[in-house]
Amino acid sequence: MRNREAKMSLSDTIRKTFVPIHREGYPFIAIFAGATLVLGLIWGPLFWIGLILTGWCVFFFRDPPRVTPIDDRxxxxxxxxxxxxxxxxxxxxxxxxxxxxxxxxxxxxxxxxxxxxxxxxxxxxxxxxxxxxxxxxxxxxxxxxxxxxxxxxxxxxxxxxxxxxxxxxxxxxxxxxxxxxxxxxxxxxxxxxxxxxxxxxxxxxxxxxxxxxxxxxxxxxxxxxxxxxxxxxxxxxxx
Missing domain, CATH: 2.70.70 (Glucose Permease (Domain IIA))
Structure with a gap:
């Protein structure tokens, strides 16, 4: 029982920490990530700039669940x-x-x-x-x-x-x-x-x-x- 509760707690923590990404964003994230690797090969500091931009791209396409009040008024x-x-x-x-x-x-x-x-x-x-x-x-x-x-x-x-x-x-x-x-x-x-x-x-x-x-x-x-x-x-x- 304790193991199952621990697994459920870990699962809830992961869901709360990592917001789902909408599939529309996958191609853009892949492009940003690929460009980051190329930039890193050209000049090391550019890798970190690209990594920040890739993180922003992931953040942009987040699709968090929402609790909507259902009332026609x-x-x-x-x-x-x-x-x-x-x-x-x-x-x-x-x-x-x-x-x-x-x-x-x-x-x-x-x-x-x-x-x-x-x-x-x-x-x-x-x-x-x-x-x-x-x-x-x-x-x-x-x-x-x-x-x-x-x-x-x-x-x-x-x-x-x-x-x-x-x-x-x-x-x-x-x-x-x-x-x-x-x-x-x-x-x-x-x-x-x-x-x-x-x-x-x-x-x-x-x-x-x-x-x-x-x-x-x-x-x-x-x-x-x-x-x-x-x-x-x-x-x-x-x-």
Missing amino acids: LVISPADGVVSSVGPALPPPELGMSASEMTRISIFMNVFSCHINRAPVRGRVSLVEHRPGRFLNADLDKASVENERNSLIIESPHGPVPVVQIAGLVARRIVCWAEAPGELAMGERFGLIRFGSRVDVYLPAEATPRVSVGQIAIGGETIIAEFGGEKAAPIVRIS
Whole structure:
């Protein structure tokens, strides 16, 4: 019994220490590792620089498990990062939605954020649309209009919720596994962006934001909005 408990304890420790790596990252990690070995043969100090960069690449493609609150009244953050904007905005025109503004919540991911994207609500994916564009800093507001992006509409219990993956200054590749028609569960992985980017969520007027600009959000866990809640603005304390 003690041996089994010791093995279980060791297994739990390993799982907590070594975060899973998404398979999308394997080719890049292999390239970084191979380049590190070559650089080491050229000049010893370059090996250590390459080793640090390889470690960063492994860290970038981490895919940690998340505990998602399952409640149709809630909207969950689609990504790890900083809340860069909360306010009214028009959804991308290629989605063919009405010209009415929706509440947009933007999550900006830097090169150290976990870049796995997760569904903020559950529902049927009715549309997936890719649009080429520029690669401006994703933290800029105009990036929503000018940058390359991939948009999808999730038909949630409270109406259509557009989710937009936006490429950034360094990002050159948007990956989306969701297909239309298809189903997504709340918190389910649907894509990632390489390397530094943003995800916008557009919500109906009935949704009340529960985050503020500058707040850190955890993809699949942080509640960013709520349906049916009071419209009072959240209290923010900066310390």
